[in-house]
Amino acid sequence: MKFSRLKRKLGGLLGLDSYYWENRPNGLYCLNFHRIGSGEDTPFDPCVFSCSTNELDNHIGFIKQHFAVISLTELEQLIKSKSPPTKRYMCLTFDDGYVDNFTNALPVLKKHNVTASFFIATGLVGNNTVPWWDKIAYLIKRYKPSEVILSGWNQKIIYSGNQESYIRDILSAVKLCKYSANEQILEIERELSHSTGYPDAEFMSWEQLNTLLAEGMEIGAHSHNHDILTKLTDDELFYELSHSKALLEQYLPCQVTAFSYPVGNKSTYNQKVIDGLRNTGYQIAFNFLPGVNISPSNSPYDLHRFPIAPEADEAALKNMFSYTGKF
Known part of the structure; x- marks a missing residue:
């Protein structure tokens, strides 16, 4: 990934974007x-x-x-x-x-x-099952905690003014944690005193x-x-x-x-x-x-x-x- 970003940057600087596009491989x-x-x-x-x-x-x-x-x-x-x-x-x-x-x-x-x-x-x-990532985002958007730290996390996630980035960082921490997403949701619900359920799910x-x-x-x-x-x-x-x-x-x-x-x-x-x-x-x-x-x-x-x-x-x-x- 780092090599691809470097290649892209150099290609743009050298005017090679069209060359790489026209010569992209079969596959x-x-x-x-x-x-x-x-x-x-x-x-x-x-x-x-x-x-x-x-x-x-x-x-x-x-x-x-x-x-x-x-x-x-x-x-x-x-x-x-x-x-x-x-x-x-x-x-x-x-x-x-x-x-x-x-x-x-x-x-x-x-x-x-x-x-x-x-x-x-x-x-x-x-x-009407709401998946774990939507539950977490809903809780963050509803209660607006300024920071989140859960058992099994290496560090707290602090809100810096961008809600979307904040949610993305929290979800990344949930994915990396050794505990299941559902266990982490229960901990967030306890921390935020949430007990009122969730909006209707949005699936086919x-x-x-x-x-x-x-x-x-x-x-x-x-x-x-x-x-x-x-x-x-x-x-x-x-x-x-x-x-x-x-x-x-x-x-x-x-x-x-x-x-x-x-x-x-x-x-x-x-x-x-x-x-x-x-x-x-x-x-x-x-x-x-x-x-x-x-x-x-x-x-x-x-x-x-x-x-x-x-x-x-x-x-x-x-x-x-x-x-x-x-x-």
Whole structure:
């Protein structure tokens, strides 16, 4: 990552942006989105919003001009062939299963006639469960503590005037802590004397997921409870991998062979998790780390994805794809 940033800085100074863009390698490029819309009015985590509906429209139009958009089914066939990619392929993915993926993203995808894949945390479907990151953001936004320090943290997080950055830093500390997110939420609730519940959750229903499939989209698993998998016992890990797959295949007319790791950085999955995926019937898995997969058949359970950030324009996308690692 540091090398990529240095390369990008030098390339800009030397006027090489166009050169690197035109000479980006063949391979698998994956974009990852979460929420689509505006995070300004949400009672929950604003950091989960990837872009607005108009920005998504622009992004998909740009992608269609410069990449060959493929489905997960086509990607699995490419991986099984063990042939190196001969084009710049692109997979479009959405994580978690927020309802705005249905209301805001699906019409844009249909407009552009492209297939995208939606990775679903099944414990959030068909009920009113609020996930741990949204609970934490809600508590911070409601009670506005000037600082937060929990058991297992190395240092306190202090509010410095930017609420979004404050929430992001607190969530980062929660992810790094040895204790589960739910244990940390209970501690925050006690510290803030919170006992009144949470607003309604904002996730898709089984009916909406069925509609996604009927409209030509694809579904993958994102675990059941969206826990960090490396923190789990062997039995808990098996449950997260197998139960999410079983539920999706029970309620939806599809075979689920693709998985995306919750949180998705290197500390959240390991060889034990990969072995669990393979033994449970998954064929491919995606992380949340930027990079071009130039040999996807060599690492089908460690496929890299580019995260999309709000207000990214065409120049930002070009630089992101041009100055990056190759895997």
